[in-house]
Amino acid sequence: MTTSASGSLWHKITSRFSRQGATSSGPRKIPRDQHGISRKQISDSALKVISRLNSAGYEAYLVGGGVRDILLEGQPKDFDIATSATPEEVRRQFRNSRIIGRRFKIVHVRFGHEVIEVTTFRAHHEQQDAAPSKNAAARNASGMLLRDNVFGDIDDDAARRDLTINALYYSSKDFCVYDFVGGVEDLKNRVIRVIGNPETRYREDPVRMLRVVRFAAKLNFDIEPGTEAPLKKLAPLLQDIAPARMFDEVIKLLMNGRGLQTYALLRRYDLFNPLFPATQKLLDQNLPNAENFIQQGLANTDARIAEDKPVTPAFLYAILLWPAVKELLAQLIAEGEPEIPALHQAAERVLHRQQQSIAIPKRFSLPMRDIWELQLRLNRRQGKRAEQLLEHRYFRAGFDFLLLREQVGEVEAGLGQWWQAFQESHPDARNAMARHIRQPSNNDKRRPRRRRRGPRPQNS
Template sequence: MVVEWIKRWLPQRANGSALVSIPRDKHSISRKDISHNALKVLYRLQNAGYEGYLVGGCVRDLQLGLKPKDFDVATDATPEQVRKLFSNSRLIGRRFRIVHVTFGREIIEVTTFRGRADDGEADPNQQKQSDEGLLLRDNVYGSLEEDAERRDFTVNALYYTPKDFSLQAYGTGLTDLDNRILRIIGDPETRYREDPVRMMRALRFAAKLDFDIDPATCNCIPELAPLLSHVAPARLFDEVLKMLMSGHGLSTWRKMREYNLVEPLFPETFAALKIDSDRYFEGFIEQALINTDDRINRGKPVTPAFLYAALLWPAVREDAEHRIDMGTPEQPAWQQAMSQVVSNQVRSIAIPKRFSIPMKEIWELQLRLPKRTPKRAEQLLGHPRFRAAYDFLLLRDSAGEKLGDLAQWWTDYQEQNPDKRATMAKDASPKRPRRRRRRRAPTEDQP
């Protein structure tokens, strides 16, 4: 076994910072499983005299026998040097300067080895921290071993090179991989303060890989969760999608609840869940994530608009019902609630308009679906968001909301021909009370 070989050869260093070199016959990574474009990048870097390694999650997944979604490269070349080697590349980022090398739809992300930034000698233009310890800028470069120490988790501090087909592993990286344990590198509180998103990544990896989290790695997360409020809302949008739209959304969400990450990310949803005595909202969100996981794992498309509509629905409904109780008419109450919840949410997580607009349309159609006159029903059926709104209606119904026959009616309506649909809509239309004809009062000439 690889781990047994590592135990025999692992250098016994007091600080545990050793990089262990594992030869080709002691690991399971093969070039045939690696992206051809990633190999191109590695070979060009090496031919130009630089070091080049596959790094992180792609190496981890290859060693686990999984198929990586993307491939990242680490090198001792600076971003500017990498940019000169690849005409099909561009520099991105300010906080972390990296290079994207583009091959059609595939992007190979190339990062320069990060160095130690805590020795007091770092250039303030290259490295900067906030008062809370958050790294605002980190472009201090270093060696391979220093880069490994700066990685987040031991199972991600893995490096593979086709130069001699060897695998470099940091400390207990492969042992943790074999034991299915997620362990942060360094002092957990310090690392989370440097980048609070690491807390989100810990829960995401644990859910995705079905790993246990090392107690020291997870015990401080509930206390430090409020640090996520210091992270850029746009970055949190992308990180939440990675957490909940990876095919393991339900288990990730449950870990978010367990480790108090819901409150800083979705404050109004958290408040609605807190007062949800019958746990309807919790069941609603979990059913939405079950459906999302199922679609992703079957290769079907999903949209962030639907997921965010589900995550924020408890807050919208609570707000609307409160406004109605305070005397606001139903339609304005719902419209005001939708606008207010979105306005508050984007302070925590920036939802792009290409998703927030269809999200609000899904909500608005929930108010229109009960109005089933022949004309309105046909208009709704032709609405570009009808299918998403219908799926949302089914979700509400399956979660136990009392909707009568509304969900089944719309299911049946779609399956009928136009004449039958007209009859169904006419039968479902609210019956107006018959107006009684007023009798004229008799005139003086009438008997």
């Protein structure tokens, strides 16, 4: 996505409104000839949802990232709709839809592989008495919202959104953009700003702190000082977020093509620690290569995303947890555990602790273990082992992980080059390559066994 808008576009949008803020008299209404958004840039499915809701008598607007990204002259990946219809009313309009979520009910309308997310206008919780159902909103002792289903009108909804740049609404009825909270001005000035009091909004939902960092990195925007100020103090509130929710949030943070920049901001504002406490502990101890390894891994991931190559969460999490696994592996081997069982124990312990912060599904945690185990097996190239490893279902991921470790000096130089040549060679040549690998000497073989028997006598 282009992160800077053309001068002519911004002149059209802001020349008329640059000195005005959103007021109680209503939003800024930016007509078609001043904002540059075309229906051709909007998903046909999103337009169908808006049209049907409008025809049924409801208000409906394209909102959030779909509007923001088009104004920034990019192409949105998702199109979200905000409407006056309740979730149940939206559900009745679309057979191809379902209501999801308890804390924050939304409707997913599916068109083939495309999903349009539809949310009902939210209101302030002071209006709960007028809400359509009992217990529509609830908070815990720290102020975090446990339920958030108080409905209102579009003015209320704009005030309840997280960031000003995500509170822009496009109407396909009059083709205007509606700006209630100064989002256009913040887009122009390249600023991330929370709507309302930042500390209150972060306490309502601590994940908003991650969204601030994510959009600042993704768009290369500055964080407004008031929005920035409470981040470090309130970072520990992320420990209260359900681990299952945190898994998805980390994917959004670090797999958007700006993972390295996002990581730097997470570290700056102490937001990395509640996500990966074991890794943070080692970073604080200046463990050799740990920082370089994570940074290089994220840089490589960003490069793959830029080239439109596939990236799996398993590989990303394998990078972020490897420093902790490697450190515990070394401790267990020093205590006499054989290498492979030691790795299995290290992986089990690290993942068990990590699940308390971020719930990593087995479909990703199992491949992670294989990637880590391959790091030991890729050193063993004698005989038929090398040929057999090529058939491993996660060989390519393990090989890429090995290259990353070699980049930061964690393994001997040339090992990755050997495996690259081995993959590209004819089977006969592979046999010759494997035969020329130096076999471990007898002393090499005996040393691990001697250590496993226990410590040497004091007089040895």
